[in-house]
Amino acid sequence: MRQETTRMNRGSLHAVLSAFRQGRAFVVTSHDAPDGDAIGSMLAMYHLLRALGKDEVLCVCADPVPRIYQWLPGADAIRPAEDSLAACDTVVVVDVADRARFDAVAQRMSPQARIVVIDHHASEAPCGHVNFIDTSYAAVGEILIELCALAGAPLSRTFAECAYVAQTTDTGGYRFSNTTPRTHRLAAQLLETGIDVAAISQRVFDVLSLPKCDLLARALARRVLSADGTVAYTELTEDDLREVGAETQDVDGIVNYMRNLAGVEAGILFRSLEPGKSKVSIRAKEPFDASAFLRHWGGGGHPAAAGATVDLPVDRLRAEVLERIACLLKETT
Known part of the structure; x- marks a missing residue:
């Protein structure tokens, strides 16, 4: 056709x-x-x-x-x-x-x-x-x-x-x-x-399941600031979901808490899915374009919200993303 x-x-x-x-x-x-x-x-x-x-x-x-x-x-x-x-x-x-x-x-x-x-x-x-x-x-x-x-x-x-x-x-x-x-x-x-x-x-928007609440607590406890406070990131694992009885859908929206921190331009959530495979989600404020940034790893979405699932261990993906995003934000400030 x-x-x-x-x-x-x-x-x-x-x-x-x-x-x-x-x-x-x-x-x-x-x-x-x-x-x-x-x-x-x-x-x-x-x-x-x-x-x-x-x-x-x-x-x-x-x-x-x-x-x-x-x-x-x-x-x-x-x-x-x-x-x-x-x-x-x-x-x-x-x-x-x-x-x-x-x-x-x-x-x-x-x-x-x-x-x-x-x-x-x-x-x-x-x-x-x-x-x-x-x-x-x-x-x-x-x-x-x-x-x-x-x-x-x-x-x-x-x-x-x-x-x-x-x-x-x-x-x-x-x-x-x-x-x-x-x-x-x-x-x-x-x-x-x-x-x-x-x-x-x-x-x-207002209903929060108990497993999601427990996941959020873990994500907030692991929050790290980088790039002079312009990036906030955290991480969840499949073990986290299993231990609190959560489903994949309970992860949705947690990354927003990283972006909402004062002074942060980009909030990031890393997830280890299985050996050698991981996921990154980014929520960003203008003018940072999360979708364009994640194309390097085969991802996409919108300028303010994007994600990528990558055939890399989460430690390696985290290192690559944080290094690249720090350089990019430094160039634009």
Whole structure:
């Protein structure tokens, strides 16, 4: 199939709708280890496709839905990537454009399936036959709100709850630098459907599991300042998760505490995953670009929030990252 890719071009949403109209049986998926934008956008897309009269729509993800999003309408229908998806002719991929990041799902797709990518991360080689990639959006949920309007579909409360979670999590409750006037205008449309933003925010931002609380205590106790106080970093291990009874999803958000320290420009969380493999997550303040910085290790994301999983022992990865980030911050001050 011919590949159509457009960045920063709303007109390509027409190509997305055209692909939807041609499709009969759909799979909606996103990246492994899904976050709020991934889950919210998957479910918003599900509700949009159903509103467009598509009866055969499956939501599939390699990893489970995190606890804090399991209340969303339709979340209980998200399937693990276990069964064949060969009967589906259209695969809608949200919040990711790299096939390797949803490979468990991709392996079960028909080779003839048409892939439609909708993303807001910069991508060198998106995997879709139709790609809408626009980095000016704070979240894929925002793109889907505009897609809903373009399609002439009603803005339902169920769609709005899912899109709101996508948007509010990727903007940190509208506190991050990716929040724009458009972000608030689109959020206003969602609020007009009658969604309970206080209840949503409480579920998404204010609930802290006991295992996560114990992980946070360990991370804070190991906090180290470097680069003249402009970098704060900490570390968690698989033993930490096992000892406190935590899951991978409980690690989410802990790195933010490093960035939030006074005087810190970049907060870093290192994790040893298995022998010879580790992960680094960075949360940064402007003008530091975490995504560009982590490309050296094959990572990516956003300027303010990025990560990388690397085939290196955590000690070596930590040394490389801290040396490089200290040099970079020294050059920019």
